[in-house]
Amino acid sequence: xxxxxxxxQKTYPYFCQKNIMxxxxxxxxxGILGGGQLGKMLLNxxxxxxxxxxxxxxxxxxxARIGCNHFVQGDLMDYQTVIDxxxxxxxxxxxxxxxxxxxxxxxEQQGVKVYPQARVLxxxxxxxxxxxFYQKNKIPxxxxxxxxxxxxxxxAVVRGLISFPFVWKSESMGYDGxxxxxxxxxxxxxxxxxxxxxxxxxxxxxKELGIIVCRSPKxxxxxxxxxxxxxxxxxxxxxYVLSPARISKEVAKxxxxxxxxxxxxxxxxxxxxxxxxxxxxxxxxxxEVAPRPHNSGHYSIEASYTSQFEQHIRALxxxxxxxxxxxxxxxxxxxxxxxxxxxxxxYKNIEHILAIEGVNPHIYGKKETRPFRKMGHITIVNKELxxxxxxxxxxKETIEVITK
Ligand code: ADP
Numbered sequence: 001x002x003x004x005x006x007x008x009q010k011t012y013p014y015f016c017q018k019n020i021m022x023x024x025x026x027x028x029x030x031g032i033l034g035g036g037q038l039g040k041m042l043l044n045x046x047x048x049x050x051x052x053x054x055x056x057x058x059x060x061x062x063x064a065r066i067g068c069n070h071f072v073q074g075d076l077m078d079y080q081t082v083i084d085x086x087x088x089x090x091x092x093x094x095x096x097x098x099x100x101x102x103x104x105x106x107x108e109q110q111g112v113k114v115y116p117q118a119r120v121l122x123x124x125x126x127x128x129x130x131x132x133f134y135q136k137n138k139i140p141x142x143x144x145x146x147x148x149x150x151x152x153x154x155x156a157v158v159r160g161l162i163s164f165p166f167v168w169k170s171e172s173m174g175y176d177g178x179x180x181x182x183x184x185x186x187x188x189x190x191x192x193x194x195x196x197x198x199x200x201x202x203x204x205x206x207k208e209l210g211i212i213v214c215r216s217p218k219x220x221x222x223x224x225x226x227x228x229x230x231x232x233x234x235x236x237x238x239x240y241v242l243s244p245a246r247i248s249k250e251v252a253k254x255x256x257x258x259x260x261x262x263x264x265x266x267x268x269x270x271x272x273x274x275x276x277x278x279x280x281x282x283x284x285x286x287x288e289v290a291p292r293p294h295n296s297g298h299y300s301i302e303a304s305y306t307s308q309f310e311q312h313i314r315a316l317x318x319x320x321x322x323x324x325x326x327x328x329x330x331x332x333x334x335x336x337x338x339x340x341x342x343x344x345x346x347y348k349n350i351e352h353i354l355a356i357e358g359v360n361p362h363i364y365g366k367k368e369t370r371p372f373r374k375m376g377h378i379t380i381v382n383k384e385l386x387x388x389x390x391x392x393x394x395x396k397e398t399i400e401v402i403t404k
Contacts, residue, residue, distance in 0.1 A: 044309060089112065157189060226251075359395060
C-alpha cells in the first residue's frame with residue numbers, strides 16, 4: 001500500500017504536467033463557445049503560446065473566426081451541436097453565457113474539462129437564481145422579490161406589497177440592460193416583458209465598480225484592482241472604465257473582500273467579473289457576475305502585467321496565475337455605433353486618435369454598425385489616471401463609428 005501511495009505521489013504531477021504540455025505546440029485543443037470580440041481577444045494568448053483552438057458561433061462572420069484553428073458555425077443553445085463540438089476538445093470554455101448548460105453537464109460527465117463549470121453557469125444564467133445564490137451565501141446584494149409572471153408582479157403592486165420605484169429584471173439573460181427597466185409608474189409596468197422576473201430595490205448608486213477575480217482548478221485565486229464604470233445615461237452601456245477606480249483604500253479593500261467571497265462561493269474556474277454598486281451610504285452590493293472575460297477588464301491588455309485573457313488561459317490550464325497589478329493607469333472607451341447609422345461600418349478619424357500618445361484602438365471586425373452596437377474599444381494608458389481620462393474624452397469626441 002505504501003509503495004502504491006509513493007508511486008501515485010511520484011507520477012501524479014508528471015501526468016498533470018504531461019497534460020498541460022500537450023497544449024503548447026501540441027495536439028490538445030481549447031474549445032471556445034462563442035466567437036465574439038471576447039473570443040477574438042482570448043485567441044491573442046493562444047496564438048502567443050501556440051495553443052490549438054476551436055470556436056463555435058452561429059454567425060459565419062463572427063469576429064473570432066479568423067483567429068482560431070477551426071471554426072464551426074452552429075447554435076450555442078442547441079444540445080447536440082454543443083455536444084458534438086465539445087467532444088472534440090480537451091478543455092471547453094465560453095465567451096458568452098447563452099450556451100446550452102445541459103450539454104455542458106453531459107460533456108463534464110464524459111471527461112471534458114468545462115470551465116466555468118456547468119453548475120456555475122446554470123446559476124448565473126438565471127438572474128433570479130443568481131440573486132437567491134447571493135442571499136443563501138450571505139453576499140450583500142440589493143433587496144429583491146421574485147415573481148413567476150408579470151401578472152403576479154402587477155398583482156403585488158395592486159395589493160401594495162411593493163411600491164414604485166423599483167427595478168424590474170427579467171429572469172432570463174438579457175445583456176447590456178435589455179432585460180432591466182426602472183419602473184416608476186403603472187405605464188412603465190405595462191411596458192415590461194412577460195415572464196418570471198424580480199423587483200429589485202432601486203439603488204441610490206454613488207459609483208458602479210467592478211472586480212475581476214480569477215481562480216484555477218487547484219484553487220489559486222487572484223484579483224484585479226477595482227475599476228470604476230461610467231455609464232452612458234441613455235443607452236445604459238458602459239462609456240468609460242477607469243483603472244484603478246477613484247475610490248478610497250478602504251472602499252477598494254471592502255470591494256475586494258466581497259469579490260473574493262463571491263468567487264469562493266461559486267468555486268468557479270477561470271475569470272469571474274463581479275459587478276458592484278457603491279451606494280450613497282457607502283455600502284457595497286453585488287449586482288451580478290459574469291464567468292468569462294469582461295468589458296471591464298479590457299484595459300488589462302495594455303495597462304496590466306497580465307491581461308484578463310492570458311489570465312483566463314492560465315487558469316484553464318492550471319498554470320500559475322499572473323501578476324494582476326497595473327503597469328500604468330488605464331481608461332477604456334467603448335467604441336459603439338453612432339445613432340442614426342446602420343450599415344457597413346466606417347471608423348471616421350481613426351488616424352487622428354492614433355496621433356495621440358497612449359491610445360490603443362481595438363476593432364472587433366463586425367462588418368455592420370448599428371446605434372450603440374459595440375464595434376470596438378480604445379484603451380488609453382498614462383502614468384496619471386486623470387490625464388488618461390481627459391484623453392479618453394477627446395478620443396470619444398473625435399472618433400465616429402458611422403456608415404459612409
Ligand atoms: P445587464 O445584465 O443587462 O447588464 P444589469 O443588472 O447589469 O443588467 O443592469 C444594467 C444597469 O442598470 C446597471 O449597470 C445599473 O446601471 C442599472 N441597475 C441595475 N440594477 C439596478 C438597481 N437595483 N438600482 C439602480 N440601478 C440599477
